[in-house]
Amino acid sequence: MEYASVFIPDRCIGCRACQTACKIWNQRPVEKTSFSPDFTNPPSLTPDSFTIIKFKEVFDGEVKWIMLKEQCMHCNDPPCVSACPTGAMTKTEEGAVYVRPEKCIGCQYCVEACPFDVPKYDEGSGKVYKCTMCIDRIRDGKLPACVEACPTQALVFGKKDEVIQKLKSEGFEIYGERLPNVGGTHWLYATKEFKGKLTDPKYFGLPESPAAKEGALPAIREFGVGVAGLAILASLLHAAYWRAKKEESK
Amino acid sequence: MSRVRVFSEVQIWAHKHLIHVVGLLLFTGLPFFSKDLFGWVAYVLGYPVALFIGGNVNSLGLEVARWLHRLAAIVLIAISAVVFFAEVPRAKKWRIWPKNVGREVRKLLDYYVHKKRVPFDKYNIGQIAWTWFVIIGIAVMIVTGLIMWFKPSMELVTVAHELHALGAALFMIGLVIHIYAAIGIPEHRPMVTAMFRTGDLPEEYLKEHHPLYYEVVRSERK
């Protein structure tokens, strides 16, 4: 059964209860923050902050504040999982993508591969951390900690197809149902107020086409293994050919 | 029978240690390159460590592989520096500048495909291409490897990673051919002895396989 969480910016008041609840549930320490001109704090995801609320001032006739919750998108075809050499980065049948710290070697291949810049490397432990979609809570029948904490229902959680159907029938525009390179995501964004603006860089700036950051790497590896195999075969054939020629000329 | 010196002590030393160190770099890089074919390397390296400290065998193995890869990388850089300082001052004597590429390629095919007797210089065009590949390839592997190691920026790392993997792929392919040409063809045995042990070749061998170079050697003797 696949689940999904939804962030509805129309309802977000920027209280950051989700940010705090996430820290508490995942037992991440507080971080020293500094003054940030746009109130976003910390200014980006960190190994200890699996989610942040981004504050953005936009001018649209009048000055307006918009909020964007950032966390792992829990991609359908997660590039971080295919890049991970150890199997530490795991996708569950619920659609959650999480790191098993005991398997992570801190190689940061996932950091390289993630088109949303989500996994963060922690110098201290030498491992990578990120949002788990609260898989430990979901399996226990609970809501994700951030969803549970939200006082305004800006965060919604449920079975993926049911959630999508409900939002659509209510007239919401949805981001994340289908996306190039990652298939789609299990974190969705839905709006009525900001239709057409979820992917607008002046507003929320979510990527219309998440970059396939692994680039040619998988093809290069296949090329290497394949052609080296062919070279071994060719060498064996040549060895036989060479010896046959030698017999011939005797 | 008199013998002709073709490889210096430094070249013999560098070749031997390049084998060790590039072998180790490939061995420790390959479990990252292809889990399916070389995943076992992680188990081989991880199992003994897991006996002592416990933990996930596969992850431990990959962690050991990473550290060995970095250690080997430092040794590779050291060997490269020695070769650089030993070889650059005598660059005039190198015989690895390609000339008449079309004709040389045809000669190479005549030799390997038609098994004809062909007059080569000190190195045939295949050997020249391989030598340049190794020089440039090792430089690229060192630069891209250092970028992946110290991660100045993730954008650079992504590009370096692709180049590093491409370099490793080409090394794998090239080494298969190089090793085959050296030890798979019995007639080349004297060259293997020269490269690994003595540094010199019987005059007869040179006359037979590299007559153009033999002429050079003779004229230098006069």
Ligand code: HEM
């Ligand atoms: C001929 C020399 C070398 C070979 C054949 C080689 C081979 C490889 C291979 C096959 C990989 C896995 C790539 C992948 O598919 O993800 C790799 C990764 C890597 N190599 Fe090399 N390598 C060489 C030299 C170096 C050097 C000189 C350095 C450092 C100065 C280096 C540093 C790295 C690093 C940092 C990685 C990423 C994995 C990790 O974090 O350990 N390599 N190498």
Ligand code: SF4
């Ligand atoms: S957003 Fe990044 S870390 Fe999260 S599942 Fe997708 S690729 Fe992985």
Ligand code: SF4
């Ligand atoms: S840093 Fe950890 S989770 Fe990320 S790819 Fe490497 S082993 Fe996998």
Ligand code: SF4
């Ligand atoms: S789902 Fe859980 S881990 Fe992810 S942001 Fe919400 S509280 Fe944090």
